[in-house]
Amino acid sequence: MNEHEPAEAQGGDDPLRSSRKLETFGRLTSAVAHEFKNLLLVIGGLTDLVLNRTDLERSARRDLEQIRRATEQADELTHYLFTLLRKPACPPSLCAPNALVHPLERLLGRLLGEKIALRAELAEGIGSVCVDAAELEQAVLNLVLNARDALPQGGEIRIATGRVEIAPGTPGSLPPGRYVALRVSDDGMGMDEETRAHLFEPFFTTKDPGRGSGLGLSMVRGFVTRAGGEVHVRSGLGAGTTVELLLPEIDAPAPDAEA
Numbered sequence: 001m002n003e004h005e006p007a008e009a010q011g012g013d014d015p016l017r018s019s020r021k022l023e024t025f026g027r028l029t030s031a032v033a034h035e036f037k038n039l040l041l042v043i044g045g046l047t048d049l050v051l052n053r054t055d056l057e058r059s060a061r062r063d064l065e066q067i068r069r070a071t072e073q074a075d076e077l078t079h080y081l082f083t084l085l086r087k088p089a090c091p092p093s094l095c096a097p098n099a100l101v102h103p104l105e106r107l108l109g110r111l112l113g114e115k116i117a118l119r120a121e122l123a124e125g126i127g128s129v130c131v132d133a134a135e136l137e138q139a140v141l142n143l144v145l146n147a148r149d150a151l152p153q154g155g156e157i158r159i160a161t162g163r164v165e166i167a168p169g170t171p172g173s174l175p176p177g178r179y180v181a182l183r184v185s186d187d188g189m190g191m192d193e194e195t196r197a198h199l200f201e202p203f204f205t206t207k208d209p210g211r212g213s214g215l216g217l218s219m220v221r222g223f224v225t226r227a228g229g230e231v232h233v234r235s236g237l238g239a240g241t242t243v244e245l246l247l248p249e250i251d252a253p254a255p256d257a258e259a
Helices: 017-053 058-086 097-111 134-150 193-197 216-226
Strands: 093-095 116-122 130-133 155-166 176-185 230-235 239-246
Touching: 017 058, 017 097, 017 155, 093 134, 097 116, 097 134, 097 155, 097 176, 130 134, 130 216, 130 239, 134 155, 134 176, 134 216, 216 230, 216 239
Parallel strands: 116 155
Antiparallel strands: 093 130, 155 176, 176 239, 230 239
């Protein structure tokens, strides 16, 4: 074997070339996952519209509900893959939480159905956070859809933003400073202490088989932890649930949300 031959001719592979191949493959897979996610959103939305009809036969409704459950599970797994693939290519950037919630509010209002009211309570004057905006959007979507599942008879879901000050000496792992709080609350059935203890474990779910992978909340906590924040959960049986994301506040304006 000639030591001056290119690595390809020697049957080997140049590490830089391999890295570029993996990067290209990752970007392609991420793009496909993104498009597939959009298709699932359309399928799920149209299925919900048909399910809202009152003249459906029982067998047709049962089939549509199975389609909806399969769509939700595929969407959750696609989000998981999408998040993993985006990490190397999408470094954190400044994001305005209020600007992110506004378009989600319109989208979720159509997906939650007539029995569930969605209310946004967005505080004025809060700063930016340094995150991957796609991951933050996914986290909010995940929390709202979980809240929806806790309201089988209908109810209200609230998305709120605010500011939290962590003073020196405050118990917990967060360093002192200002944090943006993003809360998703529902007035549903709530959770007992044992369920809360396992809530963020990968693959733990209280949903029926086929209705969820149990990865969503573990992904939310992983994303928030990487951003330097924490996730807090307040819940009790019959008292609803509030999930609070605390993210370090940045005193700088985020880029124009429309741009």
